[in-house]
Amino acid sequence: MDLELTSVRKAYGQVVALDGVTLRARANETVAVVGPSGCGKSTLLELVCRLTEPDAGTISAPKAALMPQRDGLLPWLSALDNAGLALRASGASKRDARAAAHEHFEAFGLTGFERARPAELSGGMRQRVAFLRTLLAGRPVLCLDEPFGALDALTRSQMQRWLADALLQEPRTVLLVTHDVEEAALLADRIVLLSPRPGRVVETIEVDLPRPRARTDLAIVELRERALTAIEQKELA
């Protein structure tokens, strides 16, 4: 089932967060939503996750799982329990949730950290635990809100490669919100550029490039420049 937003508008009081946003993702596609801070990107994900309703327009989407901007890990839970949180939220026992989460720990490079609390994990590990939690929710759509925004440049590029691999293993429809144009070019099948508030779609760029992609690929570099130019022109206008 496809994910489709048509002419969606959302305002908070006087502040219009999104205005006339139309966006589409086919099953197992990754769509990146790129735009400057405060352009309503997070609102877009909240709408898709049904945390809030649009003022106008329609949203048709399968059930979506949210990965909030600052990982949303619970500080009192171990890595294993954090990863299994989605299962516990839907009524699974602690034991079943742990067993299900543990199956993925090796593939996620988390072996040996099962009992570690978030404060004891590195930034990259925290994001992997948060991503595993999102994945285990078992929803067809993943809404990732700047998943690597808080990481240093080196870890971020490792994690981008890692996410691309993980999605090849477990294909999902992904809505990736980011302010990093390069990240979008590396990961997405389509890039949707949003204007500053109120967020409107400036341009939609199809990224028809083979995977794996590298930052230094000429096509990626060109794409990045094209997207940046489009955003800058809009900001100046």
Add this chain to the structure above:
Amino acid sequence: MAAALLVLLALAGWEALVRAEVVDALLLPAPTDVAQALWTDRAILAEDLLVTTGEVVLGLAAALALGALLGVSMHLWRPVRKTLRPLVIGSQAIPIPIIAPLFILVLGFGLAPKVLMVALVCFFPVTINLYDGLRDVDPDAQKLLRSLDASRWRRLALLEAPSALPATFTGVKIAAAVAVIGAVFAEWAGSDRGLGHTLLIANGQLETARAFAATALLFALAIALYGLFALLERRVVGWTPRTAPRGGQ
């Protein structure tokens, strides 16, 4: 270490003042006199301590149960919140020495009025800190659980209750420190035993050394209870900065 030194220094100064007869020993007994009273009256005082400790512990337990019930139901249900919040706050404006005789009158001289007085003093910090703690939840985590379609109870159990634990412990520690006040007032209003009772009688008989000995035991009881909950806090709430081992910066 420094605290023990400070106490020793204060005691030495106090002793010197009384010995030099700067103050009347009838009004302020010397620490050595208090120590002597603690020893000679040990049989009575030990029994009193046991009685008062029983009242305080039962009262605290009642306060915890009541505080948990009120805090959680005020958090979950708006009508309960609207109805009870003013009453909960108002309950703390009741002057305890005035209400204590009424409790005795209605409930008799037994254990019940003492437990109730302690609970009345102690439930407030527990309730308010728990209630505030339940609302003080990371908004991202709240969104996350709502997006996962967690039921109201699941959200309470998985997110809000653990988030509220550190604040609740603060409330419980405050309650532990003030609990003895409730017990003493209740014993004053009507009792034939307990540290508060002995304190009152000793005062009337100008047995100030014994009165001070009883006070010293109340002091120790409050500290012991507080310490017990602080210890429990370290075990239960191991993830907050406050329970982390402190470096000597």
